[in-house]
Amino acid sequence: MLLDAALGEPRLLWDRVPHPAVLMGRAVGWCDRVLNRGALRRARGVAAMAGLGLLALGLGWALTQAGPVVEVIVAAIVLAQRSLVDHVAAVARDLRISLGDGRRAVAQIVGRDTGAMEASDVARGAIESAAENLSDGVIAPAFWFLIGGLPGLLLYKITNTADSMIGYRTPRHEAFGWAAARFDDLLNLVPARLTAGLILATHGIWSQWDQVAQEARHHRSPNAGWPEAAMARALGVALSGPRSYHGARQEFPYVNADGQRDIGAVEIEASCRALWRTWGAAVVVAGALALAI
Structure with a gap:
């Protein structure tokens, strides 16, 4: 976690060789092109996910045999705290320049339509992405590395990559x-x-766990609602709410509906500070576990 925070994603390296996430994406894309056709698409999707999972477990085991230095380097590459903060902060920076710049920046980190966004929509999208990817890109990989070493970490990462590419309720991907x-x-x-829990604890609002849990249960995602609801309350803003996908407006309810809705670059920057504060608490917990073990 410290190595990832210090170095992030060195462009000098990844401009020359494919990032592991890119390689995982290519593997998922190959499965989608080759297997997602004909009958029994759900069964084919199960087989594809099983094959990808076994490949990740085997690769993780093989890399582990190379020793702890390789383990640390691979784990740091897969974690994404520094790059997450950089991408979210870029939205705040560009939004201060112009609404159009802000829209283009947030389009890099969200999947919704951005062309007609107002400044508050841009900020909401950036903060939601910050909260969800804090879980998906930092805490979850670290958790599964703790539980299962590199095999567990790579199994999680290939699964999360597959979900981000094919885990949609669309005619093409709902079954596969x-x-x-x-x-x-x-x-x-x-x-x-x-x-x-880490977000609430580091912002002194642990007492709001019950409200976060209630809102998370009504969220469109069984998991993303938890960090999103916690971040909304930590910043005092309303998140989620209406948005457009592929030209169709979706009337999602707000999370922390009583929070501030007229938000912008200031609130995005506050979310970046929240990311670092939560990351710091996670590092402390990891260090305590290491000493205990």
């Missing part, structure tokens, strides 16, 4: 991506709630 989506839900069950 079912296994990826359900397995990702399972692997994020504990980390999402752990992330919410």
